[in-house]
């Protein structure tokens with residue numbers, strides 16, 4: 001893991017321990033006749049990594065979009081550090097919530113450093129005139145922004161590639177760059193939408209460590225992911241959405257042991273797997289097959 005420990009102090013957007021950073025209540029999102037998210041409550045406290053899991057189409061990304069101002073929920077309320085969120089994504093980012101997307105959304109023809117600098121625009125006070133006149137204030141702000149962007153690139157292990165074009169980075173590094181760009185807005189809450197999708201096991205492990213390091217800086221994290229091992233290793237709490245509703249919420253052991261989750265989600269890849277009775281029948285048949293059959297009447301010629 002390439003995390004630079006010199007950047008491990010509290011992040012600018014860090015919150016007091018135990019503070020409710022995100023408080024979503026009764027969030028419902030309807031698209032015409034389809035209710036994609038129904039009456040979902042979710043809190044994320046400072047210092048926490050919370051997972052959001054559920055089968056495809058369960059409403060996870062729609063819920064994220066309701067948290068980040070991309071959608072205005074049909075019903076319900078989302079608060080960030082006690083204040084109701086404005087219904088515009090750039091205002092949500094300015095308030096302190098940053099996100100990455102399921103499909104990577106980098107500026108492919110810009111450099112790695114430029115991508116992170118773009119992420120800093122909500123924290124840059126210099127206005128249009130300052131940029132046009134390029135006075136000393138502008139140069140100071142620009143130097144500070146570049147220094148912070150380089151610090152973030154060091155944090156995710158991409159400082160050696162600052163001048164590379166984003167499109168030339170390998171896939172796993174593009175995902176890291178997305179995270180660095182999100183961190184550039186100095187959030188108090190980071191939302192990660194499938195951060196390990198398409199990654200190999202080493203990249204997934206490195207992402208896990210990166211998320212822990214982000215949490216250690218005082219940034220709360222809410223993560224959607226289909227990789228269960230990643231989620232259960234990483235998260236303090238996990239909420240399960242099924243058909244738009246929150247089915248269960250709890251620590252990893254609680255969620256993993258919940259039969260409804262096993263049935264609705266964890267069991268899904270094995271949808272056609274035999275039930276307990278069928279397993280017992282097969283085991284009995286196998287045990288029977290292992291016993292010598294030669295003595296069975298009428299079976300001598302069956303082999």
Ligand SMILES: Nc1ncnc2c1ncn2[C@@H]1O[C@H](COP(=O)(O)OP(=O)(O)OP(=O)(O)O)[C@@H](O)[C@H]1O
Nearest residue numbers: 031034035036054055056057058059060061062063
């Ligand atoms: N803009 C939209 N208009 C209409 N229906 C939508 C829209 N966005 C999502 N949906 C529907 O809402 C439901 C939830 O979709 P969503 O993408 O939130 O699920 P998800 O849990 O993120 O799925 P996945 O794990 O596959 O990404 C789906 O039935 C989807 O087709």
